[in-house]
Amino acid sequence: EELPLYEKTVNNSVTAPLTQWQFDALVSFAYNVGRAALYSSTLLKHLNVLQYEAAAGQFVLWDKGTVDGKLISLPGLTKRRIAERKIFREGIYMMHDGPTIDGKMPDFSDVKGGVA
DSSP states (O other): OOHHHHHHHHHHHOOSOOOHHHHHHHHHHHHHHOHHHHHHOHHHHHHTTTOHHHHHHHGGGOOEEEETTEEEEOHHHHHHHHHHHHHHHHOOEEOTTSOEESSSOOOOTTSTTSOO
16 A cells, blocks of 8 residues: 555666666655655665665664664664565565565475465
């Protein structure tokens, strides 16, 4: 329901050509950090001058949260940003903490107990 808003945010803020997976990664990023954060990000600044690798490097810098009044890296956010960066760079979508996929669902039929 909210997704179109974040898709529009990416469409309106990015001037560089994007692959579908780059677009997907940016929508995920904007959804998770907020539209204003994307608009003011160094990630967007790099991207809009076609510095794709520099932009990709920015994802992992957005893994901080406040704990006991201190800004620290949070493991869950680090994983999310790494996943978004992998999508952005390579078009490889990660399934939760499981294996990566490249357009195919992994076969878990030989795993004891069925599917993951």
